[in-house]
Amino acid sequence: MKRFTAWLCSVALLISVCGCQNDHPTEKPASSPTPTPSQSESESTPPESEPLYEEALIPQETWTAAGAFAGGTGTVEDPFQIANAEQLALMAQLVNSGAQVPDEEAEESETAESSAQASGESKSSSPDEKSQSQEPDVEEPASSTGSAESSSVRDKKESGETVLLYRDACYVLTQDIQLNDTAAFASWETAAPRYGWVSIGTEENPFTGRLDGKNHTVSGLYVYVYSDTNGSVGLFGVASGAEILNLTVSRSSLTVRNGAADRVGAIAGTLENASTLNHCTVEDSVTVQAVNGGEAIGGLVGVAESSHLLSCLNAASLSQRGETSGAMGGLAGLYTMQKQEDDTRKAVVKVESCENTGSVQAQGSVYAGGLFGLLALEEKSTVTTFSMKKCQNTGDVTTAGTAGGMIGRSRIQSVSVTLYQCENRGQVSGKTTGGMVGSAQTTGGTISVRSCVNNGAVSGTGTTGGVTGGVEADAQSTVQISQCQNGGPVTSSQGRAAGLLGSCVLAGDSTGRVLDCSNFGVVASTGSSGAAGVVGRVTMQDIAERGNQLVIQLCRNSAAVTANGEEKSGELGGILGFLQTSGAKDRAEISQCGNNSNLTGGTGCVAGGILGRDEQKGKAGNVTVSDCYNVGDISLTNQEDDGCAGGLIGQTYQTVMSTSYNAGVITLQTANKRNGGLVGEMVTPGAEHPSQIKWCYYLNLNEKAISYTTAKDGSVRSDLVVEIAALGASDFTSEEKFVGFDFESVWSIEGAYPLLRNLN
Secondary structure (H helix, E strand, C coil): CHHHHHHHHHHHHHHHHHHHCCCCCCCCCCCCCCCCCCCCHHHHCCCCCCCCCCHHHCCCEECCCCCCCCECCCCCCCCEEECCHHHHHHHHHHHHHCCECCHHHHHHHHHHHHHHHHCCCCCCCCCCCCCCCCCCCCCCCCCHHHHHHHHHHHHHHHCCCCCCEHHHCEEEECCCEECCCHHHHHHHHCCCCCEECCCECCCCCCECCEEEEEEEEEECCEEEECCCCCCEECCEEEEECCEEEEEEEECCEEEEECCCCCEECCCEEEEECCCEEEEEEECCCCEEEEECCCCEEECCEEEEECCEEECCEECCEEEEECCCCCEEECCEEEEEECCCCCCCCCEEEEEECCEECCCEEECCCCEEECCEEEEEECCCCCEEEEEEECCEECCCEECCCCEECCEEEEEEECCEEEEECCEECCCEEECCEECCEEEEEEECCEEEEECCEECCCEEECCCEECCEEEEEEECCCEEEEECCEECCCEEECCCCEECCEEEEEEECCCEEEEECCEECCCEEECCCCEEECCEEEEEEECCCCCCCEEEEECCEECCCEEECCCCCCCEEECCEEEEECCCCCCEEEEECCEECCCEEECCCCEEECCEEEEECCCCCCCEEEECCEECCCEEEECCCCCCEEECCEEEECCCEEEEEEECCCEEEECCCCCEECCEEEECCCCCCCCCCEEEEEEECCCCCCECCECCCCCCCCCCCEECCEEECHHHHHCHHHCCCCCCCCCEEEECCEEEECCCC
């Protein structure tokens, strides 16, 4: 009987053990010690001096690591297999400790790697990434867990032996992994699930290998940290020179509190050193938030440094509340490039075919963008070109700071940045705002926005633009916006609004170009700075040698533009609102541009169908307007006797204008009646000035061509205005009436007016 009882107990114990392990595949015996990962002090018990946490949101424990992986040797051809949460925790433990793959596995790895290299294979699928060295650099782990192993690694490397660390190895998911029961996922905002997550990779031991998710999903990821030294958190903490692909994160929650240096993203806190994310997705069931802090908050990545993001999607909601001055973005909060002292590489980094559909909402003055909050490229970066191609944002972006549909703020030095074929359909709201880029600053670099479209509503308290809010270019920089369209409404409550570019400062012999662009969205400003259909304001300053240059060509506005400030309305222009030059070498050209819609201004407004106002301090004739037209009506309602309006230019000093016409009616409801069919006010220049207006025509419903000059006798010098005429409506269909116009290559008459061949 005793034997039977003992046998029965043994069977029961066996059934119990099998039942507990039924969900896990058969594992190899552990070849190295695998102690349970311990929680850090900030993750286990709250510090007594930090009251800003909620005890209910602290998880009870972290995962106990498995004894071994489900299979594999860690090579490209035979990666370590991960089939459950315990094995993913094992990966985190071994990577973070800096542990060495045992000798028998290292030998298999060396043979497989040599075979792979002989056949031309590489760990990374990106052509721009560096190939993996057969003898990877090994850092000595800072933790005591890996100190003995670090000495072994160091000794072997010094003796010339090949060493493989777990952080350098390759891994693959064999099935979906659930880190917490997500049945109660909705309650995680008030009560933590059982398990907290220890991120894979640290600053001392970053993940430098390859993880292929094989299109599997990691769910139930829970991160809640609240000290000022949280560092990088996510599924991965720090990934350096790594490749992470074909991975989805869903039904997860990541929160950082009170940490000024926090970097958080569902995939990785920090992605650096030419790493690659390829076909990675963060679903809309994921939330990422920061409270009273956070350096960089991203849906996928907190900080991405000199890395590639390819075919990635973020649908997670990002939020920030409390005091902070960091950056938030759907893909990454901060994208940066920094040069290592001994690094001489030059590279092109790419962000291609990526999308954000999640909302980005910040209460504080945060740089916020649909894809990146802040793009900061250092002067001595190894990277010479940053390319964002075929990306889109449909999520709303809201902040009290700078906001952009693609990038909140861009700050570059001696680097070329290109946005190509990108689209924003989300609502963008902030202080300085843009449908593509909120604000940009370049020193000795190039910024190009090409073939991009904004169809989202753009609003701000300061400068706003359908493509870019504000740009500052210095030290022979180039800024170019070409073949872009805006279809969303653009509004500013206190500043300047424009269909494409809100404002641009050119300094130190820099160049600005706006080419072949169109605005179809309503533009309105209720501030004191004005509004324009294409470019709000351009200021030139600090000439070095050749001067600054501006070209606005083949651009058109086809939507109503309104400037109606309470005390002052500023400059109003169908194409350009205000132009200011600083010296004799500055040059500006507006050519083959047209305004097709009505302009409406308020108190103190200076309005022009093409150019609102110019203020020149340079040589006469360096600013030209040619082959332009306005067919929109211009109406100013002024409470005081201080406004002026012109069919082509509102107020001009030394601008030369030729082969252009106005077919709109100019109405000024004020006593001074400074409204002209061509120019509202012309400041009479010196005797050396060339012909200022030539071969220009206006609708005869306007009383004068030029309504007002500053000459003492009120006259216009006869040599400044030649061959102009007032035309009736029927005359606009006759080529003979437009003397000086090139109807062979520039103009054609179709319908009621002459049209520009290249523009229409």
